[in-house]
Amino acid sequence: MIASHESSTPPAHSERGLPPGLTRLLGTLFGERFTTSAAVCLQHGADESAFAPAPPDAVVFPESTEEVAAAMAACHAHGVPVIPFGVGSSVEDHLLAVHGGVSFDTSRMNRVIDIRPEDLTATVQAGVTREQLNRELASTGFFFSVDPGANASIGGMVATAASGTNTVRYGTMRDNLLSLVVVLADGQVIRTSRRARKSSAGYNLTQIFAGSEGTLGIITEVTVKLHPQPEAIAAAVVNFPDVGSAVSTVIQALQMGVPLARAEMLDALTIKAINAHSRTTLTEAPTLFLEFSGSTAQVKEQGETLRTVVEEHGGGDFQWATRPEERSRLWTPRHHAYFACIQLRPGSRSLTTDACVPISRLADCIAETTADIQASGLLAPVFGHVGDGNFHCLLLVDPDNADEVTAAEELSHRLVHRAIRFDGTCTGEHGVGLHKMPYLEEEHGVATVDVMRRIKRALDPRNIRNPGKVVHL
Amino acid sequence: MIASHESSTPPAHSERGLPPGLTRLLGTLFGERFTTSAAVCLQHGADESAFAPAPPDAVVFPESTEEVAAAMAACHAHGVPVIPFGVGSSVEDHLLAVHGGVSFDTSRMNRVIDIRPEDLTATVQAGVTREQLNRELASTGFFFSVDPGANASIGGMVATAASGTNTVRYGTMRDNLLSLVVVLADGQVIRTSRRARKSSAGYNLTQIFAGSEGTLGIITEVTVKLHPQPEAIAAAVVNFPDVGSAVSTVIQALQMGVPLARAEMLDALTIKAINAHSRTTLTEAPTLFLEFSGSTAQVKEQGETLRTVVEEHGGGDFQWATRPEERSRLWTPRHHAYFACIQLRPGSRSLTTDACVPISRLADCIAETTADIQASGLLAPVFGHVGDGNFHCLLLVDPDNADEVTAAEELSHRLVHRAIRFDGTCTGEHGVGLHKMPYLEEEHGVATVDVMRRIKRALDPRNIRNPGKVVHL
Numbered sequence: 009m010i011a012s013h014e015s016s017t018p019p020a021h022s023e024r025g026l027p028p029g030l031t032r033l034l035g036t037l038f039g040e041r042f043t044t045s046a047a048v049c050l051q052h053g054a055d056e057s058a059f060a061p062a063p064p065d066a067v068v069f070p071e072s073t074e075e076v077a078a079a080m081a082a083c084h085a086h087g088v089p090v091i092p093f094g095v096g097s098s099v100e101d102h103l104l105a106v107h108g109g110v111s112f113d114t115s116r117m118n119r120v121i122d123i124r125p126e127d128l129t130a131t132v133q134a135g136v137t138r139e140q141l142n143r144e145l146a147s148t149g150f151f152f153s154v155d156p157g158a159n160a161s162i163g164g165m166v167a168t169a170a171s172g173t174n175t176v177r178y179g180t181m182r183d184n185l186l187s188l189v190v191v192l193a194d195g196q197v198i199r200t201s202r203r204a205r206k207s208s209a210g211y212n213l214t215q216i217f218a219g220s221e222g223t224l225g226i227i228t229e230v231t232v233k234l235h236p237q238p239e240a241i242a243a244a245v246v247n248f249p250d251v252g253s254a255v256s257t258v259i260q261a262l263q264m265g266v267p268l269a270r271a272e273m274l275d276a277l278t279i280k281a282i283n284a285h286s287r288t289t290l291t292e293a294p295t296l297f298l299e300f301s302g303s304t305a306q307v308k309e310q311g312e313t314l315r316t317v318v319e320e321h322g323g324g325d326f327q328w329a330t331r332p333e334e335r336s337r338l339w340t341p342r343h344h345a346y347f348a349c350i351q352l353r354p355g356s357r358s359l360t361t362d363a364c365v366p367i368s369r370l371a372d373c374i375a376e377t378t379a380d381i382q383a384s385g386l387l388a389p390v391f392g393h394v395g396d397g398n399f400h401c402l403l404l405v406d407p408d409n410a411d412e413v414t415a416a417e418e419l420s421h422r423l424v425h426r427a428i429r430f431d432g433t434c435t436g437e438h439g440v441g442l443h444k445m446p447y448l449e450e451e452h453g454v455a456t457v458d459v460m461r462r463i464k465r466a467l468d469p470r471n472i473r474n475p476g477k478v479v480h481l
Numbered sequence: 482m483i484a485s486h487e488s489s490t491p492p493a494h495s496e497r498g499l500p501p502g503l504t505r506l507l508g509t510l511f512g513e514r515f516t517t518s519a520a521v522c523l524q525h526g527a528d529e530s531a532f533a534p535a536p537p538d539a540v541v542f543p544e545s546t547e548e549v550a551a552a553m554a555a556c557h558a559h560g561v562p563v564i565p566f567g568v569g570s571s572v573e574d575h576l577l578a579v580h581g582g583v584s585f586d587t588s589r590m591n592r593v594i595d596i597r598p599e600d601l602t603a604t605v606q607a608g609v610t611r612e613q614l615n616r617e618l619a620s621t622g623f624f625f626s627v628d629p630g631a632n633a634s635i636g637g638m639v640a641t642a643a644s645g646t647n648t649v650r651y652g653t654m655r656d657n658l659l660s661l662v663v664v665l666a667d668g669q670v671i672r673t674s675r676r677a678r679k680s681s682a683g684y685n686l687t688q689i690f691a692g693s694e695g696t697l698g699i700i701t702e703v704t705v706k707l708h709p710q711p712e713a714i715a716a717a718v719v720n721f722p723d724v725g726s727a728v729s730t731v732i733q734a735l736q737m738g739v740p741l742a743r744a745e746m747l748d749a750l751t752i753k754a755i756n757a758h759s760r761t762t763l764t765e766a767p768t769l770f771l772e773f774s775g776s777t778a779q780v781k782e783q784g785e786t787l788r789t790v791v792e793e794h795g796g797g798d799f800q801w802a803t804r805p806e807e808r809s810r811l812w813t814p815r816h817h818a819y820f821a822c823i824q825l826r827p828g829s830r831s832l833t834t835d836a837c838v839p840i841s842r843l844a845d846c847i848a849e850t851t852a853d854i855q856a857s858g859l860l861a862p863v864f865g866h867v868g869d870g871n872f873h874c875l876l877l878v879d880p881d882n883a884d885e886v887t888a889a890e891e892l893s894h895r896l897v898h899r900a901i902r903f904d905g906t907c908t909g910e911h912g913v914g915l916h917k918m919p920y921l922e923e924e925h926g927v928a929t930v931d932v933m934r935r936i937k938r939a940l941d942p943r944n945i946r947n948p949g950k951v952v953h954l
Contacts, residue, residue, distance in 0.1 A: 124839070124841065125736070126732075126736065126840070126841035127839040127840055127841045127842075128735070128736065128840070129839065168681055169679075169680075169681040169685070170681075171679055175679065179656075180679050182679075182685070182688075183652075183656065192928070192932070196928045197928065198925075198926060198928045198929040198932060199925065199926060199929060200925075200929065201906075201925070202901070202904050202905055202906050202924060202925075203839045203904040203905070204837040204838055204839060204869075204870050204871075204900075204904070204905040204906045204909065205837070205839070205840065205869050205870055205871075206642075206644055206648065206653050206655075206837060206869050206870075206871065206906075206909050206910065207642075207837060207906035207908065207909060208641055208642040208643075208692055208835075208906075208908045208909065208910050208911060208912045208913065209906045209907055209908050209913060209917065209920075209921060209924055209925070210692070210913055210921050210925065210930070210933050210951055210952065211689060211692065211693060211697075211933045211936055211937075211951070212642070212655070212685075212688045212689060212691065212692055213929065213932055213933065215655075215685045215688035215689070216684060216685060216688070216689055216936075218685065219681055219683070219684065219685055220684060224684075235738070236735075236736060236737060236738030237738075238738060239738075259599075262601070262709075263598070263599065263601065263709060264709060265708070265709030265710075265711060265712075302779075303779075303782055305778055305779075305782055306775075306776075306778075306779055306782070309776055309778055309779070362681075364677040364678070364679060364680060365677055366597070366600040366602065366676045366677060366678070367599075367600055367601070367678065368597065368599035368600045369600075396677075396678050396679055397677050397678050397679075398677075398678075398679065427677075428675070431675050431676040431677070432675055432676070432677040433674075433675050433677045433679075433680035433681075433682045434682055435680065435681045435682050436677060436679050436680060436681065437679065437681050438681060439681045440681065440682060440683055444682065447682075448682060448683050451675060451682055452671075452672065452673075452674070452675075452682070452683065453671060453672060455665070455669045455670065455671045456671040456672060456673065456686065457683070459665070459671060459686055459940065460683050460684045460686065462939040462940060463684055463689075463936060463939055463940075464684075465939065466935040466936055466938065466939035467932065467935060467936075478683055478684070479683065479684075
């Protein structure tokens with residue numbers, strides 16, 4: 009397996025299991041919801057990445073902010089690391105307990121606390137998943153927009169500053185946040201903001217904890233913005249002669265102000281994987297999955313505008329779907345693309361890249377990357393949220409083949425340099441975790457990363473909140 | 482005049498003018514762009530608020546990030562406060578040099594550095610005003626959306642997390658930011674982010690400096706998002722029998738998903754002030770100023786939807802304007818509302834409130850506040866960005882009448898409590914400055930404000946960046 013944590017800082021505790029006093033205390037607090045079972049710990053020290061797990065010493069399953077606070081205070085008193093765990097869908101090793109400690113599994117914090125359609129807001133416990141929230145919203149006429157593909161926990165989506173397929177229209181997780189309840193490193197509980205749609209009342213703590221990956225505290229409650237369900241939605245699939253034409257179509261549509269609800273590009277290899285996995289018969293060519301929404305008239309108008317742009321770029325005919333079950337049939341394979349791709353090569357793991365560049369540079373960045381993939385001999389489907397300038401390569405490797413792993417890591421390394429050269433970022437939506445840490449200084453500059461380090465020190469002076477992630481102290 | 486700075490922390494320097502070494506150094510660095518002229522200092526120690534000026538000891542007029550950095554490093558070495566100055570349109574005393582020091586006037590940092598329509602971004606020096614940027618964008622087909630009324634500097638708009646009339650459609654200044662160049666307290670220069678549309682690469686420093694009101698560093702360059710100019714824009718004015726009906730109309734439209742471009746409510750007194758100031762003949766009743774944009778068909782459709790909602794709430798006929806000069810004639814009086822209202826009472830100053838609440842509570846919050854104004858006997862026009870839940874009362878006082886000033890302060894105080902009781906904020910868009918500081922703990926809680934304080938200490942350990950504002954150390 010791929011070693012994943014050579015370079016981390018020294019641990020804050022002994023890494024030989026928890027102090028007996030803490031074990032007793034957590035046992036008393038959580039009863040059967042505290043475990044040191046090797047199997048449970050192993051499951052909580054792994055994620056969707058290609059890298060070797062690093063299990064925590066114990067796992068707790070809190071049900072409330074108060075329980076998180078009590079357990080955090082206890083871990084703080086003992087100098088023991090804490091790693092929050094949502095559903096385990098990270099691809100950047102956020103969950104690996106590289107310095108041991110306690111994993112806080114939020115799956116029992118699954119209560120939708122408050123839905124306020126009249127304010128377009130909902131407040132949930134951090135462990136609520138996006139699909140659960142949208143089920144509970146179904147009858148209200150409103151929905152929660154952020155859709156990273158995986159049925160992630162909303163707390164996890166905040167912690168990694170996730171986004172996904174409809175960011176182009178509705179924004180990222182950061183854009184859809186109003187307020188957080190956070191348990192600080194020492195167990196104190198704060199609420200970052202009130203529920204007004206905007207505020208200038210002091211430093212924006214909501215946005216500091218969003219994307220902090222558990223390194224500054226644990227998010228226990230999230231208030232999100234809701235959006236009215238559009239009157240009409242239409243989905244369309246359209247093929248292109250090459251990836252560049254597909255990308256340019258979306259960029260031009262955005263520059264024209266077409267409010268695309270979704271605009272996903274999948275390369276021919278991804279379509280091949282989807283056909284094999286979902287038993288579809290999509291044409292194995294670079295493809296756009298598009299979604300339009302609004303009033304019936306708006307959807308029609310957007311579709312007509314897009315058709316003109318698609319034709320200019322040599323795209324084919326639209327395959328349309330408007331009824332919910334048809335749209336679902338069209339989009340479900342896209343949502344399964346990640347798992348479909350991994351099954352292109354049974355037994356493989358994916359080293360997943362996440363470059364994001366200014367949209368005018370996206371076609372060039374993908375073209376250079378595709379050439380690099382071809383030269384490398386790696387099997388690597390490419391797809392992306394092209395309206396955001398963000399794309400993923402799934403570098404499918406045999407985790408036991410060191411040469412292949414090295415080749416994938418080198419390719420990923422070159423892609424990050426390329427993205428930064430284009431004034432982009434090493435990670436558009438997956439987060440830093442362990443493996444993007446080496447790039448932060450190149451991307452932001454030494455002094456900028458030092459400011460991040462100062463904030464980390466100010467909020468977690470003992471370096472025991474997901475230590476070894478995002479920034480080294 | 483109203484005293485404004487009794488409660489601030491002790492100064493970091495002597496407050497008896499600048500140290501001679503610093504005076505010499507700034508003189509060498511800036512030549513004639515450094516001054517200790519009493520008149521210039523007085524002008525830079527005042528703003529649009531009702532409170533007494535507090536002039537700095539000197540003013541510099543830097544032209545570049547490098548000059549700001551050199552001067553900041555010098556002030557840091559001498560422990561001298563620094564206060565950034567944009568155009569002086571603050572209403573919350575951000576600019577008052579309550580501990581003396583040097584005002585950094587950014588008006589010569591007025592270069593539009595880079596317009597990239599292909600990426601929907603523009604990069605400007607902090608002193609560029611929003612009108613200047615939009616003039617330079619006029620031929621590109623894109624525009625910068627944030628419009629706080631005043632022709633503020635973009636750096637100032639970032640520093641106060643400003644918003645304004647089209648936030649309901651395009652978001653606040655925070656929502657329209659991609660990246661900042663910031664000179665830290667000690668003179669180090671950082672760039673907070675690259676130019677991709679989204680990123681998860683570490684802590685969100687862009688959003689920490691946005692809204693930090695000069696207390697963490699000086700913003701010298703700003704990269705903003707641009708929006709395509711819509712094909713069609715229509716403006717409309719419509720009267721209502723009461724303020725509540727006007728507010729409810731907008732809230733219902735938002736809940737229905739109508740993408741209003743602007744939705745401003747002005748009460749009858751504000752309309753009276755506008756008529757007097759702009760020689761218009763608007764009906765002196767609660768009024769909505771609305772703007773619709775999109776394709777011609779969309780604008781028509783939105784207008785028809787709104788007409789239905791307006792009728793349900795007892796509103797009158799629409800007065801429409803579609804051609805640019807007509808729209809300008811309709812909207813210009815709204816943009817001059819602030820100054821028109823002040824002239825309702827010659828010689829008065831305005832104590833301007835800025836409550837913002839969840840939208841379903843807005844009608845109640847305004848109703849209670851209007852009753853409170855009537856009971857107080859103060860002259861106070863009310864208008865607001867009702868789609869955001871944000872409204873302003875201009876409490877017009879004779880600054881030399883202590884009883885009146887006290888009555889206005891008490892009314893403002895009650896309004897803040899009311900907004901917080903409705904889960905809202907003491908400031909939707911004006912910022913904390915000096916006068917909202919006492920409310921932050923009530924709004925956010927003691928532990929939350931302590932986190933802000935820890936961030937302030939981490940980034941400005943000597944407390945010399947706009948000291949005495951936002952949080953006390």
